[in-house]
Amino acid sequence: MIHEIATSTPARSSSNSEVAAERAPGESPLARPRPPARASDWSPTSWKNKPDPQATRYDEPAAVERVVSRIEELPPLVSSWEVERLRSLIAEAQLGRRFVLQGGDCAETMRDCRAGTIVKKLDILLKMSLVLLVGGRRPVVRVGRFAGQYAKPRSRPTELRGGLELPSYFGDLVNGPEFTPEARRPDPERMLACYQHAAMTLNFVRSFSAGGLSDLERPERWSLSFSERDGLPAAVRESFQATTRQLGDALRCMDALGGAGNELSRVEFFTSHEALNLHYESAQTRPAPDRDAYYDLTTHMPWLGERTRVSGGAHVEFLRGISNPIGIKLGPTVSPVDVLRLLDTLNPGEIPGRIVLITRMGATRVGDALPPLLEVVKRAGRRVLWVCDPMHGNTITTSSGVKTREFASILREIERTYDAHDACGTYLGGVHFELTGDDVTECIGGSVREEDLSRAYETLCDPRLNQAQALELSYCIARRMRATSP
Numbered sequence: 001m002i003h004e005i006a007t008s009t010p011a012r013s014s015s016n017s018e019v020a021a022e023r024a025p026g027e028s029p030l031a032r033p034r035p036p037a038r039a040s041d042w043s044p045t046s047w048k049n050k051p052d053p054q055a056t057r058y059d060e061p062a063a064v065e066r067v068v069s070r071i072e073e074l075p076p077l078v079s080s081w082e083v084e085r086l087r088s089l090i091a092e093a094q095l096g097r098r099f100v101l102q103g104g105d106c107a108e109t110m111r112d113c114r115a116g117t118i119v120k121k122l123d124i125l126l127k128m129s130l131v132l133l134v135g136g137r138r139p140v141v142r143v144g145r146f147a148g149q150y151a152k153p154r155s156r157p158t159e160l161r162g163g164l165e166l167p168s169y170f171g172d173l174v175n176g177p178e179f180t181p182e183a184r185r186p187d188p189e190r191m192l193a194c195y196q197h198a199a200m201t202l203n204f205v206r207s208f209s210a211g212g213l214s215d216l217e218r219p220e221r222w223s224l225s226f227s228e229r230d231g232l233p234a235a236v237r238e239s240f241q242a243t244t245r246q247l248g249d250a251l252r253c254m255d256a257l258g259g260a261g262n263e264l265s266r267v268e269f270f271t272s273h274e275a276l277n278l279h280y281e282s283a284q285t286r287p288a289p290d291r292d293a294y295y296d297l298t299t300h301m302p303w304l305g306e307r308t309r310v311s312g313g314a315h316v317e318f319l320r321g322i323s324n325p326i327g328i329k330l331g332p333t334v335s336p337v338d339v340l341r342l343l344d345t346l347n348p349g350e351i352p353g354r355i356v357l358i359t360r361m362g363a364t365r366v367g368d369a370l371p372p373l374l375e376v377v378k379r380a381g382r383r384v385l386w387v388c389d390p391m392h393g394n395t396i397t398t399s400s401g402v403k404t405r406e407f408a409s410i411l412r413e414i415e416r417t418y419d420a421h422d423a424c425g426t427y428l429g430g431v432h433f434e435l436t437g438d439d440v441t442e443c444i445g446g447s448v449r450e451e452d453l454s455r456a457y458e459t460l461c462d463p464r465l466n467q468a469q470a471l472e473l474s475y476c477i478a479r480r481m482r483a484t485s486p
Helices: 061-073 080-094 115-136 190-209 235-258 280-285 314-319 334-346 364-381 409-424 452-457 466-482
Strands: 099-104 140-145 158-161 164-167 269-274 285-287 294-296 301-304 328-330 354-360 385-388 395-397 401-405 428-434
Touching: 061 190, 061 280, 061 466, 080 099, 080 115, 080 140, 080 428, 099 115, 099 385, 115 140, 115 285, 115 466, 140 294, 164 452, 190 328, 235 385, 280 285, 280 294, 280 314, 280 364, 301 354, 314 334, 328 334, 334 354, 334 364, 354 364, 364 409, 385 409, 401 409, 409 466
Parallel strands: 099 140, 099 428, 140 269, 269 301, 301 328, 328 354, 354 385, 385 428
Antiparallel strands: 158 164, 285 294, 395 401
8 A cells, every 4th residue: 555645654564573454544443344363274385285276387396495485584565554454445345435446467577667667557547546536426446456466377388389389478477478498487586586576666656656646647638539539429528528627626626725635635556466376475474463364465455366266276275364355356157156155265254345356257248147146145245345357358369360359348348247236236346457558559449440459569468458448448437437326
């Protein structure tokens, strides 16, 4: 978490003695739910006794242990009070009082640890959050896919090119993207390098956020060419323009008031990544000294992926024992029974703010696949935050073999997810995007046509929204939020 603009207290890192759930500055002790007690049969390494289909196959186990031991000695990347702060905000979002925006790169790379790249990413997330705040009339929690999203699951362990078969690229945490035997060999030293780059990224994010909204370009000067596109209904165009005017007025009002005491003056960014490489995650998992609770301090919110949410598997085993909020990706094939089983395992004590269910169904399947999950969780009285990831279920391949996503399908899944929640009487409390602040051409839509994909197709894994596409989506969501806001 990044400290509030209204204070000058620098963001703190935690030593082992600080890993307890200490309070954030100004936070009431009654505002924080107690973390779940650790199960007696759990430890930070009990996952090693469970099956892990995504396990990295290192050549030298002794080298892995040396790197893990070194990371165990290093300071945590985030603090436990930051984790507690995020969980308290998610608990409020579960009640409809906040909205969560989660976004960032598909696969973060160490090369992304550059000032310009990080600033652009933070800039688009900040702009989107302000648009959603105005549209939904509720505070927005900003969660970035950065400072740790270095590992990626793959459907196949190896890749074949021109008769040569090598290990697949599993992200910079494991190996390199170049198709050579040297680059594709899993290297445990990469865990230490990624830790260092995550620390540098977090340090820069904290510095950027200390400036608050002072350097944010005013909405009237944002590039909103999508609002003038031919064929856009007049009512939609006017909604976009009205949101921009309202946001500009709010920011000017904040300036006049000096920024203090206004929700728009608060800039907090939290980190998230898929908890895939459990050697890395468990190396930074620390106990709270005053009670039987552990925190994974590589990130504020780790998540289970579609390939790792297997009950009885290593990843569920690891996550069930930590006190962080946990995201769970749910694809169209997950059953209601599987969801309830995961909730029983990961949150048996019904701790508020603990569980974020991130649905990734696809525009053509969400209408049938999502309602049964909403109904069973609602009937069971389970307290979760529902978030829509409209990216992963809408990946297509062009006739020329390029993997992409269509903006229209992404928006359609969001709309149909809202429809399902409205019909069930539940609440969509957030969105999850793969995006970048750069002017890439990876997703079709807006000014990007299929023939434009080759112009700036830079992703190493999945296609991302560019800044203009991401901002347009935030305006579309704000319009829907305004229409359904209580």
